[in-house]
Amino acid sequence: MATLLTDATRRWADRTYPVQHVTVAAGDIRRFAMATGETDPIHFDPEAARAAGFRDVVAPPMFYVYLRVLPNHLRPRDQLEPDGSPSEDIPPVAITGAMAGETELEVDGYLCAGDEVACHKRLVDLTEKVGRSGPLLFLLFEYRYEVAGRTVVRERFTRILR
Amino acid sequence: MADVPGAIRAGDKLAALRRTPDAVDLFQFSAAIWLTHRIHYDVPYTTEVEGHPGLPVHGPLQAVYLEQLVRSDLESRLGTRVRLVRFRYRHVAPAYVGETLSCRGRVASVDGDRISCEVWAEVDERRTTIGELDVAVT
Numbered sequence: 001m002a003t004l005l006t007d008a009t010r011r012w013a014d015r016t017y018p019v020q021h022v023t024v025a026a027g028d029i030r031r032f033a034m035a036t037g038e039t040d041p042i043h044f045d046p047e048a049a050r051a052a053g054f055r056d057v058v059a060p061p062m063f064y065v066y067l068r069v070l071p072n073h074l075r076p077r078d079q080l081e082p083d084g085s086p087s088e089d090i091p092p093v094a095i096t097g098a099m100a101g102e103t104e105l106e107v108d109g110y111l112c113a114g115d116e117v118a119c120h121k122r123l124v125d126l127t128e129k130v131g132r133s134g135p136l137l138f139l140l141f142e143y144r145y146e147v148a149g150r151t152v153v154r155e156r157f158t159r160i161l162r
Numbered sequence: 163m164a165d166v167p168g169a170i171r172a173g174d175k176l177a178a179l180r181r182t183p184d185a186v187d188l189f190q191f192s193a194a195i196w197l198t199h200r201i202h203y204d205v206p207y208t209t210e211v212e213g214h215p216g217l218p219v220h221g222p223l224q225a226v227y228l229e230q231l232v233r234s235d236l237e238s239r240l241g242t243r244v245r246l247v248r249f250r251y252r253h254v255a256p257a258y259v260g261e262t263l264s265c266r267g268r269v270a271s272v273d274g275d276r277i278s279c280e281v282w283a284e285v286d287e288r289r290t291t292i293g294e295l296d297v298a299v300t
Binding site: 066085100 | 181187190191193194195196197198199200201204207211212221222223225226229230233243245246247248249250251252253
């Protein structure tokens with residue numbers, strides 16, 4: 001039977017990802033907050049943020065998406081595919097399609113302007129299941145965003161290949 | 163950490179939030195997260211090459227709307243801030259520019275300082291994103 005869990009897939013799965021460092025600027029938070037229609041001054045004004053008990057301008061909770069997308073997309077133009085995105089991080093096997101599965105997010109605290117965030121990525125699990133149309137490969141990635149050694153956001157994201 | 167006041171109960175409906183993102187909203191979101199993928203801004207490419215009927219609304223932007231739905235409903239009812247602690251979501255159908263996303267939800271359970279909600283975004287009663295979201299009362 002056909003399988004996507006080949007030796008090439010297993011070798012690919014052994015890779016490690018370098019930690020990416022992003023310093024969050026007040027302007028990054030302001031831009032995200034404006035783009036998503038936030039109006040609370042804690043996202044725009046350091047004084048308002050401090051008065052509300054935050055150390056500086058505080059990011060809305062879904063701001064972490066910026067930390068996932070930026071390090072992957074901010075690369076020289078010739079390293080982007082014709083569709084404008086970086087090459088997908090998938091094993092070197094013949095597939096006919098890729099789908100996004102579930103995202104699970106755990107948040108412990110807040111991200112604020114000035115935070116130096118260490119962005120960790122790893123492949124947690126690789127499982128093959130047989131679907132009606134043939135083999136399906138489930139890749140479970142974990143992204144972890146750490147400030148001063150403490151995990152603020154942990155995201156688990158499943159990608160499904162067929 | 164205070165317990166959730168008794169005014170919030172399992173089964174409570176959240177006040178629906180409607181969003182009709184246009185091309186400017188999609189551009190701003192792509193720019194804010196530095197997402198360079200063409201399907202959120204290049205109409206000829208997206209329709210002719212990728213075969214979409216229009217520009218798809220980013221999945222994470224729909225997740226943003228769902229988080230805002232819970233935050234705005236609960237914060238206005240509680241009169242205090244709530245903090246996101248867990249969010250599980252999945253995109254089940256595409257949504258396109260110009261379509262109105264109705265973001266809805268209900269309180270699933272209340273435990274100590276935690277409130278769990280079931281949430282979804284729909285276009286003409288077709289669900290596009292579904293999820294479960296927990297917040298803590300601060």
